[in-house]
Amino acid sequence: PLVNTVEMFKKAYAGGYAIGAFNVNNMEIVQGITEACQELKAPVILQVSAGARKYANHTYLTKLVEAAVIENPDIPIALHLDHGSSYELCKDCIDGGFTSVMFDGSSKPYEENVEEARKVAEYAHKYNVTVEAELGKLAGVEDDVKVEDDKAQFTDPDEVQDFVKRTGVDSLAIAIGTSHGAYKFKPGQKPKLRLDILQEVSNRLPGFPIVLHGASSVIPEFVQMINQYGGQMPDAIGIPEEMLREAAKMAVCKINIDSDLRLAMTASVRKYFAENPTHFDPRQYLAPARTAIKEMVEHKITAVLGCAGKA
Ligand code: G3H
Numbered sequence: 001p002l003v004n005t006v007e008m009f010k011k012a013y014a015g016g017y018a019i020g021a022f023n024v025n026n027m028e029i030v031q032g033i034t035e036a037c038q039e040l041k042a043p044v045i046l047q048v049s050a051g052a053r054k055y056a057n058h059t060y061l062t063k064l065v066e067a068a069v070i071e072n073p074d075i076p077i078a079l080h081l082d083h084g085s086s087y088e089l090c091k092d093c094i095d096g097g098f099t100s101v102m103f104d105g106s107s108k109p110y111e112e113n114v115e116e117a118r119k120v121a122e123y124a125h126k127y128n129v130t131v132e133a134e135l136g137k138l139a140g141v142e143d144d145v146k147v148e149d150d151k152a153q154f155t156d157p158d159e160v161q162d163f164v165k166r167t168g169v170d171s172l173a174i175a176i177g178t179s180h181g182a183y184k185f186k187p188g189q190k191p192k193l194r195l196d197i198l199q200e201v202s203n204r205l206p207g208f209p210i211v212l213h214g215a216s217s218v219i220p221e222f223v224q225m226i227n228q229y230g231g232q233m234p235d236a237i238g239i240p241e242e243m244l245r246e247a248a249k250m251a252v253c254k255i256n257i258d259s260d261l262r263l264a265m266t267a268s269v270r271k272y273f274a275e276n277p278t279h280f281d282p283r284q285y286l287a288p289a290r291t292a293i294k295e296m297v298e299h300k301i302t303a304v305l306g307c308a309g310k311a
């Protein structure tokens, strides 16, 4: 069924695991993710960015997710807006059938972030839609916002109680060292997550669901395959799986993954073209790409998230 994130997060928090939030942009991605979740009986969040809405159009994406809900009746599926930059965009998605939205005011001054997040939550809750907000700045690229490494800042635990109390949001994304994209650490730099900040945040917000953005592992096999078959992604590096597993056992209830989907799909298509230079039917190369996504998501569910059998 199509659901908001209330029950998912309550169970995830209590059970010491996390729900995967995967970005969707087309049919094969929706199918690959949800087939994996259906087989492993895992709840899932399908999230749509502003860029995805621009690329595929709101109606196509909501209808694809509706189809996935019909085809996979045994699992809870939430349809979530990723990085909503304004009240208007959040309202558009709430009115248009989303069950959850993120208002991302993390780059705005604190008081503006509070005021707009509060307004979004007030509107969303009338329609039983859940709201995620963000405090702290991740490094990296998201849509047209590029935050330089030195401008990134960890979430200040001293702010979280006031923020959640005044906004009434249902979950909070925090910055503890993750970042968006396929280049999360410099070559030679040791990957590090500030789990101490996560712990301090959850001490201030007992029982409250925390979200990790920029949480792809940039799976080395896919990077290697891309480079082997004509791509150029030297130095692509992500968050080690064991760090994400630790976070999932703690207050983190939602782990956002987009880059690993892109890498799985691209690695598969590059390999296919290299091995089958005469083929030109898109179904021939998109079918293995869809399977690659499915297998990658199955791996996340069992090895990182811990949400198998929790539907
Ligand atoms: O946080 C960013 C997500 O990976 C979505 O990326 O804005 O290019 O669709 P996008």
Ligand code: 13P
Binding pocket: 023, 082, 083, 179, 180, 181, 182, 212, 213, 214, 215, 216, 217, 256, 257, 258, 259, 260
């Ligand atoms: P990755 O780029 O690490 O996959 O992060 C995705 C994300 O945070 C989407 O909101």
Ligand code: ZN
Binding pocket: 083, 142, 180, 213, 214, 256
């Ligand atoms: Zn994000």
Ligand code: NA
Binding pocket: 012, 013, 016, 017, 018, 247, 248, 249, 250, 251, 252, 253
């Ligand atoms: Na958790």
